Amino acid sequence: MRFHFKTSYDDDIRLFIDGWKFSLYAALLVFMLALPWLIDDFYLGEANNVLIWSVCGLGLMLLTGQTGQASLGHSAFMALGCYSCVIMMESGVPFIIALPMAGVITGCFGALIAIPALKLHGVYLAIATLALAILADDIIVLLEPWTGGVAGKVPPDIEVFGLTINRWGNPTEWYYMTLIVVLVCTLFYRNLLRAPLGRSFAAVRDSEISAQAMGVNIARTKTIAFGLSCAITGLGGALMGLFAGAFNNETFNFLLSIQLLMMIVVGGLGFIHGAFLGAIVIAFLPQFLSIVSDTMGHGVAIPGLESAVFGVILIVFILFEPMGLYGRWLKIRTFLELFPFARKDMFKRQKSYLKTERLR
Amino acid sequence: MSLLEIEGVTLKFGGVTAVNNLTMNVNEAEVFALVGPNGAGKSTVFNLISRFYTPVSGSIKFDGVDLLKLAPHEVPSLGIARTFQNIELFHQATVLQNLLVGRHRHRQSSLLPQLLHLPSVRAEERAHREAVEQVIDFLDLQPYRDKMIAGLPYGVRKVVELGRALASKPRLLLLDEPASGLSVEETQNMRWWIDDIRRQMGITVLMVEHDMGLVGKVSDRVLALADGAKLAEGTPPEVQSHPAVIEAYLGTSAISKTADAKGARV
Ligand SMILES: Nc1ncnc2c1ncn2[C@@H]1O[C@H](COP(=O)(O)OP(=O)(O)O)[C@@H](O)[C@H]1O
Ligand SMILES: [Mg+2]
Numbered sequence: 001m002r003f004h005f006k007t008s009y010d011d012d013i014r015l016f017i018d019g020w021k022f023s024l025y026a027a028l029l030v031f032m033l034a035l036p037w038l039i040d041d042f043y044l045g046e047a048n049n050v051l052i053w054s055v056c057g058l059g060l061m062l063l064t065g066q067t068g069q070a071s072l073g074h075s076a077f078m079a080l081g082c083y084s085c086v087i088m089m090e091s092g093v094p095f096i097i098a099l100p101m102a103g104v105i106t107g108c109f110g111a112l113i114a115i116p117a118l119k120l121h122g123v124y125l126a127i128a129t130l131a132l133a134i135l136a137d138d139i140i141v142l143l144e145p146w147t148g149g150v151a152g153k154v155p156p157d158i159e160v161f162g163l164t165i166n167r168w169g170n171p172t173e174w175y176y177m178t179l180i181v182v183l184v185c186t187l188f189y190r191n192l193l194r195a196p197l198g199r200s201f202a203a204v205r206d207s208e209i210s211a212q213a214m215g216v217n218i219a220r221t222k223t224i225a226f227g228l229s230c231a232i233t234g235l236g237g238a239l240m241g242l243f244a245g246a247f248n249n250e251t252f253n254f255l256l257s258i259q260l261l262m263m264i265v266v267g268g269l270g271f272i273h274g275a276f277l278g279a280i281v282i283a284f285l286p287q288f289l290s291i292v293s294d295t296m297g298h299g300v301a302i303p304g305l306e307s308a309v310f311g312v313i314l315i316v317f318i319l320f321e322p323m324g325l326y327g328r329w330l331k332i333r334t335f336l337e338l339f340p341f342a343r344k345d346m347f348k349r350q351k352s353y354l355k356t357e358r359l360r
Numbered sequence: 361m362s363l364l365e366i367e368g369v370t371l372k373f374g375g376v377t378a379v380n381n382l383t384m385n386v387n388e389a390e391v392f393a394l395v396g397p398n399g400a401g402k403s404t405v406f407n408l409i410s411r412f413y414t415p416v417s418g419s420i421k422f423d424g425v426d427l428l429k430l431a432p433h434e435v436p437s438l439g440i441a442r443t444f445q446n447i448e449l450f451h452q453a454t455v456l457q458n459l460l461v462g463r464h465r466h467r468q469s470s471l472l473p474q475l476l477h478l479p480s481v482r483a484e485e486r487a488h489r490e491a492v493e494q495v496i497d498f499l500d501l502q503p504y505r506d507k508m509i510a511g512l513p514y515g516v517r518k519v520v521e522l523g524r525a526l527a528s529k530p531r532l533l534l535l536d537e538p539a540s541g542l543s544v545e546e547t548q549n550m551r552w553w554i555d556d557i558r559r560q561m562g563i564t565v566l567m568v569e570h571d572m573g574l575v576g577k578v579s580d581r582v583l584a585l586a587d588g589a590k591l592a593e594g595t596p597p598e599v600q601s602h603p604a605v606i607e608a609y610l611g612t613s614a615i616s617k618t619a620d621a622k623g624a625r626v
Binding site: 009010012013188191192194195196197198199200202203205206207209210211212213214215216217218224270 | 410412431432433434435436437441442444448449450451452453456457460461462463464465467469471474475476477481482484485486488489490493524528
């Protein structure tokens with residue numbers, strides 16, 4: 001076990017707790033940068049896909065994992081991010097401006113949506129946002145002049161500083177572009193966590209009543225959380241649509257929201273790592289299943305198998321490992337660090353009481 | 361003028377009158393204790409001051425400011441901090457992070473600088489951490505600094521909650537049963553802390569407490585409540601020997617009789 005002797009306030013503020021952690025993440029970054037030389041274009045595309053899902057997941061994680069507000073409406077925000085980015089590109093806005101603008105637009109819209117949603121909690125919030133996700137489909141069809149309706153859109157090639165980035169022609173450049181978005185979003189997320197705003201998110205999640213007693217404006221905090229969350233997810237949605245090469249009203253189906261929520265639960269709610277681990281699971285599950293059904297079922301495709309398997313995984317996690325894959329890893333790590341001194345009940349879950357009647 | 365002025369406040373929950381025409385004043389730099397049997401309305405008084413409830417009638421003023429005009433989250437910015445009877449901490453966060461939320465009312469940076477972690481944000485963070493570190497030293501919380509609340513023993517959580525309130529550098533500190541559930545030794549510590557909070561930090565303390573031993577030692581004035589109404593007010597010995605108080609306690613339960621026999625509690 002490593003001990004941290006802290007000698008200044010910055011020890012708690014900086015991004016990496018010690019040199020070891022810094023080297024670990026530096027190595028990871030080098031690995032990610034070297035990836036195009038290590039794997040072929042097909043797998044590079046898969047890696048790109050994982051990263052895009054991670055961006056969407058980071059967005060929802062900020063809202064659900066950090067602030068405790070469930071949303072099943074994030075597919076609508078992915079759609080908004082995607083359509084606004086592509087529409088801007090088509091009308092001649094350079095991609096380098098269109099992408100962040102798409103994030104800003106989606107964020108503002110998300111903050112607006114938050115206002116009527118403020119009164120809703122838990123399941124009710126989930127249902128209301130799900131309604132939004134289902135509505136998005138119809139709205140896209142209704143706005144055909146802009147969205148292309150059912151026929152959809154084929155986004156133009158991305159041009160950055162005179163460089164054309166096409167998924168098939170320049171997979172490496174595409175991958176690096178996604179990686180940059182991931183790094184920026186992750187850095188913003190981390191910065192929030194070490195600033196007053198991030199702490200007030202956690203305060204709202206854990207106890208609204210005492211957050212208020214400390215001066216946290218609940219309505220404002222939730223609105224900002226919605227806005228930031230939707231902005232990040234909007235960026236992810238834009239990348240997803242661009243990467244797909246074509247999209248229409250059904251691309252950002254409400255099922256995507258459900259997948260996204262499952263993804264962050266399986267990855268580990270409340271951890272940045274959780275978004276990435278969940279994205280790996282969600283991106284590779286279809287491949288894994290097709291390999292399994294190839295070897296077992298003579299290549300017969302079973303409809304709905306993917307969703308069913310994912311549902312089962314989700315239930316297993318909620319029942320046995322609510323802290324997700326990352327939570328499981330933390331436990332394994334602590335166990336190894338303390339070996340042989342780990343206590344059996346060390347991670348026993350605390351009984352949590354109903355939030356009502358706690359004021360008396 | 362008193363720091364906190366409560367005038368003729370009444371609050372009803374359906375048919376129950378939780379607080380009945382209560383008038384009380386808390387002076388600057390004193391320790392004021394609210395006592396009374398369970399269900400007397402003590403916590404409700406705190407929740408009224410925190411603006412979680414709005415009274416049917418009456419007024420509540422803090423340093424001349426009408427609290428009833430404020431939203432709950434605006435109250436702490438005047439310098440009012442509190443703890444809860446049933447401990448309300450942020451469970452999925454460390455002790456340090458909990459105390460840092462206590463600094464919320466002193467935050468300055470807006471959204472964009474925080475996202476970018478500009479030097480001004482870092483400077484602000486250092487200042488927050490310095491203030492919090494002083495509280496950690498004061499309450500001897502160093503061993504628990506980076507521990508999650510979810511795994512901490514009850515007694516420690518109680519202290520963390522006090523710390524979170526202190527981190528906001530309040531003028532008025534509301535403590536709801538600070539010693540309930542604490543061991544003798546922990547209660548002893550709590551007593552010294554309350555003394556120091558008033559003497560060294562100059563913070564006014566309004567507390568609800570059952571342990572009359574503690575109340576007698578730390579408080580300047582005591583107000584006894586029963587069924588939401590004032591029974592008696594004065595110095596601890598005056599209130600303890602007040603006939604109405606004795607009667608209210610003897611009348612309410614057998615527990616108070618045995619407690620009286622021990623002389624430790626009212
Ligand atoms: N939120 C509430 N809803 C209904 N009744 C309440 C509520 N809070 C308190 N009460 C009632 O008000 C009375 C005073 O409660 P309380 O202030 O918690 O007493 P205590 O002096 O023990 O802190 C009790 O009868 C209690 O049942
Ligand atoms: Mg009470």
